[in-house]
Amino acid sequence: MKDLIKRLTQVSSPSGRETEIRNTILEELKGYIDGYEIDKLGNLIVWKKGKSGEKLLLDAHMDEIGVIATYIDDKGFIRIEGIGGISPYNLLGSTISFSNIMGVVGVEGETLEELSRNIKDLNFDKIFVDIGCKDRESSEKLVPPGTFGVYYSPFIDLGERLVSKAMDDRIGCAIIIEVLRRAKPYHDLYATFSVQEEMGLVGASTVAFNIKPNMAIAVDVTSHSDTPKGNKRMSLNLGGGPAIKIKDSASISDRRVVEKLRSLAEKNNIPYQIEILLRGGTNAAALQTTGEGIISGTLSIPTRYVHSPHEMIDLRDVENAIKLLILLSEEEEVLI
Amino acid sequence: MYLKELTDISGVSGYEKKVREFIMEKIKEKVENIKEDNLGNLIAFKKGRERKKLMISAHMDEVGFMVSNIEEDGKISVIPLGSVDLRAVIGKKVIIGEREIPGIIGYKAIHLQRDDTLTPPSINDIKIDIGAQKKSEVEGRIKIGDFVAFAPNSMIHKEWFSGKGLDDRGGCSLLIDLINKDLNLAYDTYFVFSVQEELGLKGARISAERIMPDFAYVIETTTSGDNPEFSQDRRSTELGKGPVITPAHSGYVNDERLFNFAIKVARENNIPFQIKRRTVGGTDARAIALSSGAPSLVISIPSRYIHTPLCVMNLSDYENTLRLFSILLEKEVE
Numbered sequence: 021m022k023d024l025i026k027r028l029t030q031v032s033s034p035s036g037r038e039t040e041i042r043n044t045i046l047e048e049l050k051g052y053i054d055g056y057e058i059d060k061l062g063n064l065i066v067w068k069k070g071k072s073g074e075k076l077l078l079d080a081h082m083d084e085i086g087v088i089a090t091y092i093d094d095k096g097f098i099r100i101e102g103i104g105g106i107s108p109y110n111l112l113g114s115t116i117s118f119s120n121i122m123g124v125v126g127v128e129g130e131t132l133e134e135l136s137r138n139i140k141d142l143n144f145d146k147i148f149v150d151i152g153c154k155d156r157e158s159s160e161k162l163v164p165p166g167t168f169g170v171y172y173s174p175f176i177d178l179g180e181r182l183v184s185k186a187m188d189d190r191i192g193c194a195i196i197i198e199v200l201r202r203a204k205p206y207h208d209l210y211a212t213f214s215v216q217e218e219m220g221l222v223g224a225s226t227v228a229f230n231i232k233p234n235m236a237i238a239v240d241v242t243s244h245s246d247t248p249k250g251n252k253r254m255s256l257n258l259g260g261g262p263a264i265k266i267k268d269s270a271s272i273s274d275r276r277v278v279e280k281l282r283s284l285a286e287k288n289n290i291p292y293q294i295e296i297l298l299r300g301g302t303n304a305a306a307l308q309t310t311g312e313g314i315i316s317g318t319l320s321i322p323t324r325y326v327h328s329p330h331e332m333i334d335l336r337d338v339e340n341a342i343k344l345l346i347l348l349s350e351e352e353e354v355l356i
Numbered sequence: 357m358y359l360k361e362l363t364d365i366s367g368v369s370g371y372e373k374k375v376r377e378f379i380m381e382k383i384k385e386k387v388e389n390i391k392e393d394n395l396g397n398l399i400a401f402k403k404g405r406e407r408k409k410l411m412i413s414a415h416m417d418e419v420g421f422m423v424s425n426i427e428e429d430g431k432i433s434v435i436p437l438g439s440v441d442l443r444a445v446i447g448k449k450v451i452i453g454e455r456e457i458p459g460i461i462g463y464k465a466i467h468l469q470r471d472d473t474l475t476p477p478s479i480n481d482i483k484i485d486i487g488a489q490k491k492s493e494v495e496g497r498i499k500i501g502d503f504v505a506f507a508p509n510s511m512i513h514k515e516w517f518s519g520k521g522l523d524d525r526g527g528c529s530l531l532i533d534l535i536n537k538d539l540n541l542a543y544d545t546y547f548v549f550s551v552q553e554e555l556g557l558k559g560a561r562i563s564a565e566r567i568m569p570d571f572a573y574v575i576e577t578t579t580s581g582d583n584p585e586f587s588q589d590r591r592s593t594e595l596g597k598g599p600v601i602t603p604a605h606s607g608y609v610n611d612e613r614l615f616n617f618a619i620k621v622a623r624e625n626n627i628p629f630q631i632k633r634r635t636v637g638g639t640d641a642r643a644i645a646l647s648s649g650a651p652s653l654v655i656s657i658p659s660r661y662i663h664t665p666l667c668v669m670n671l672s673d674y675e676n677t678l679r680l681f682s683i684l685l686e687k688e689v690e
Contacts, residue, residue, distance in 0.1 A: 034609075035604075035609050036604060036608075036609020036610070036611075036612060037609070037612060039612075059649060060570065060649045060650055060651055061645060061649050061650075061651060062651075088603055088604055088635065090589075090631070090632075090633040090634070090635075091588070091589040091633050093588070093589055099589045099590075099633070101604075101633075101634065101635040102635070103604060103609065103635075145590060165631040165633070166601075166603040166615070166619075166631045168603075216608065216609055219604075219607055219608055219609055220607040220608070220642075222607070222608055222609075222642070222645055222646060225645075225646040225647075225649075226646065226647075226648070226649035227649075229649070
């Protein structure tokens with residue numbers, strides 16, 4: 021499992037540039053699925069047949085946040101803009117990989133006072149990426165404007181806790197891959213690995229239109245509350261079990277999805293948490309409003325430091341999410 | 357090129373009728389099929405060599421205002437349609453409603469302002485003055501709900517064009533030129549003149565859902581940043597440097613394949629082009645991708661001072677954008 025998570029998180033595929041992660045996921049699924057399709061936007065749709073006649077859809081987005089090179093100056097420094105919700109504060113001092121060309125992030129400041137001021141009110145105008153080139157021509161050859169980059173951040177194995185860039189949402193991809201590998205589904209099991217979630221739920225807006233599932237579950241990361249002075253208005257602990265989402269700022273999970281997951285977890289002694297996320301959203305919001313509407317919810321993995329180069333998850337939550345979703349797909353009862 | 361005619365027509369969001377009628381006249385003989393949908397989008401069709409569907413769109417609407425009330429003293433209060441740059445509208449001439457009644461956008465004089473010269477005027481304090489002293493003089497001529505558009509003001513000076521509403525009549529003019537050029541189209545091509553882009557990408561969404569294209573191009577007129585106060589690296593785009601090819605903007609990373617294809621075609625044909633250096637602002641490309649799932653790309657003509665009563669364009673950019681699209685529409689996407 022750790023190897024799979026490592027492999028998926030280390031792939032560089034920001035929103036709109038998902039080819040590499042799509043190929044990686046397809047490779048990992050080889051021999052475990054009955055078919056697949058890639059739609060016009062680049063979403064990967066796979067399926068495994070069951071016998072109930074009902075369809076269960078699991079979705080994870082395969083893109084990650086990143087940056088785009090917009091301009092190169094005479095000395096070869098690269099200006100960037102964000103792709104998805106990437107913070108200049110996290111970029112400061114980080115390493116960026118532009119298709120394996122490495123760069124480090126610096127900040128402007130002509131006096132010490134200006135430097136402190138810039139850091140205090142940091143934005144994309146004040147930072148630049150240095151790829152070690154001395155002039156425009158050599159930089160442009162390696163990173164032409166329009167090139168996409170992601171955090172360079174190695175996979176760190178801390179035992180039960182794992183750290184990497186792009187846990188959001190490769191951890192969801194890993195969970196769904198494992199479900200597809202292990203489950204003997206009673207319901208037709210569809211999985212979508214969707215594009216451009218970080219740009220505003222782009223891929224998920226159309227991906228389920230033709231599938232018309234009876235129930236859809238987005239598997240994504242969520243926040244945490246268990247760090248020093250962590251948010252006291254929520255309760256989400258690493259290792260406390262996968263989180264069954266009630267609500268976030270983009271959607272309210274369908275009660276039937278919530279109750280189904282909760283009763284399955286309880287019946288089978290799988291630890292779980294109930295999630296109310298104060299800010300953020302998942303593809304469930306786009307799935308809910310697809311076609312004539314899809315009964316949707318989200319199963320989340322509590323994650324620390326989301327959208328930073330070092331997103332941390334707990335492997336037990338991942339294993340329990342897999343168990344729960346396998347039970348859901350195999351349970352010989354009507355889905356809805 | 358119909359920049360002069362098109363920018364001198366009033367067509368704020370939701371009131372695109374006159375623009376639509378003008379375009380209809382110019383293209384109806386040149387297309388195989390043309391229709392107006394329920395929202396007011398104009399969709400013209402031409403057959404191509406292959407049975408794949410390409411949608412190419414430009415929006416007809418421009419930013420402006422709508423009459424929200426007629427006050428006791430005969431002044432007219434308005435609400436904005438789209439994100440009008442309120443710093444730039446004071447003292448400008450407008451025309452109001454179907455009867456095209458002229459008016460002036462009023463605000464307190466600079467002599468009566470103190471610290472508030474530093475902040476943009478509030479829409480609550482902006483009133484339109486049509487030369488009336490009381491409500492009864494206005495009633496009967498102007499009613500609540502009438503559109504308020506910047507008055508026609510086009511000018512051409514050498515290779516420079518200025519006028520209101522270049523965003524996106526520039527794109528509309530270019531789309532008409534493309535229709536009239538009798539290109540050897542690669543795909544079945546739907547030319548869409550959309551409504552209400554400035555109110556949240558409304559028209560294009562509906563057209564795309566109806567057409568269900570395999571790919572889509574959007575022609576926009578986009579903001580330039582070649583003002584002296586910006587250093588080179590912060591200039592979103594610059595005039596005179598060719599069509600703007602957009603890698604990503606608010607809410608959508610433009611399709612990688614179309615993006616690379618457009619750059620390749622521009623390079624092969626020695627057409628100057630620029631990559632957009634900012635990602636703020638959205639376009640119909642997001643609406644098209646979200647509603648129809650079609651991979652989309654925006655290519656824009658750069659323009660200064662958009663969303664004000666006077667936008668400025670360099671005609672070489674118009675010509676080069678037209679050249680680029682003329683080739684793109686004839687080629688199969690690689």
